[in-house]
Amino acid sequence: MAESINHHVVAIPYPGRGHINPMMNLCKLIALRRPSDFLITFIVTEEWLGYIECEPKPPNIQFATIPNVIPSEVNRAADFPGFVKATQTKMEHPVEQLLHRMGVPISVLLYDTYFTWVLGIGNRMNIPVASLFTMSATVFSMMYHYHLLVENGHVGENFSGNTEEIVDYIPGVPPIRVADLVTGFNGKSKETTSIALDAILMSAKAQFLIFVSVYELEAEVIDALKSTLSIPVYAIGPSIPYFSLNDVQNDENTPDYIKWLDRQPEGSVLYISQGSFLSEIRMIYSVGASM
Known part of the structure; x- marks a missing residue:
């Protein structure tokens, strides 16, 4: 197979169903479009392989695993901040070791935006990286411009508390109530917000940024991001299974x-x-x- 493959894509999804699904569906679309040219390796933990290995996929998609170095899916809700932090600190080393053992040269690392450590691996191994954001471009833009929300007292320590105030200064995003902002900004998920915000900002260091979004639904915000970021930005449509x-x-x-x-x-x-x-x-x- 190595002799006939022109492109080897290695996908590194965040270990959650809402992240693995769109990553896998994008990989299937790539694999089916030009099956003789592409090999796709999908990296998951051994536990996650048990959940998804029986799901149908094209023959040019293969699984590769790392040990279960993060808390189990069974009880991760008991300490969600701890789970998130483990994905940021425990997975990089085994993934990099796995990449070095691969027999087929790697063309690109397709990684979930929240895995900023993949950027470092790409730099060390001289492999281009593509960041896949599995939520809407609107959410991405709000997080990318978080500093504007802080300056206006709509999030953070100086939050006014008035949830009916209108946010009308995020480039490309139509006016929206503070009450309708991303839940983690002023809600229970604030413990992990800093990790998410860092990941959003770091994604600008990737070679490509991909949204599983419909361009026609978010044209203004996507165009604004294209003019702000110095990397190519693509909206590929919702990454969903179809028949x-x-x-x-x-x-x-x-x-x-x-x-x-x-x-x-x-x-x-x-x-x-x-x-x-x-x-x-x-x-x-x-x-x-x-x-």
Whole structure:
């Protein structure tokens, strides 16, 4: 296989279903588009391999594992900040060791935006890196411009507490209420907010930034980010599994929306998962409602 492969993509997802799903779906799209040219290696912990190894995938996607160096999925909710911190400190070394053992030269590291340590690996191994953000571009922009929210007293220690005030100064983002900002800014997730903010800022050091977002839904914010960042920015659409609706049999119990989709030449079924683009679409709707 090594002799026939032109491009070897190594995917490094954050260990959470809402991050692994869109990363895998993007890998499947790449693998299916040019199957004879691409080999994709998908790195997960041994525990996560047990969860996803039986899911269907193209033959040119292979799994590679690192030991279970982070807390188990079974009880990670008991100490979520501790889990997040473990992903930032415990995974880099075994992943780098694994990369050095790979027999096929690596073309690019496709990593979840929250894994900033992949940037260091890419620099040390002279491999380009692409950052995949699994939420909306609107959320990314709010986090990237967090300093503006602080300056205006809408987050942080000087937070005014008025959740009805309007935020109308984030480039490309329509006016939005403070109450509709990212939950972690003023909510229970503040312990991990600093990690997320650092990851967003560090993503500008990647060679590519990818959003699982529909450009037409977030055109203004994506264009604003393209003009702000010095790296290529791509909106690839929602990274979701899909199938031909020719396989769906219409009957009296079939919902109307499925019947409508079945009249299209090629349809798709939306797959909602935590952290995916679709789980963030409420943010876009709330932005539009406050205009």
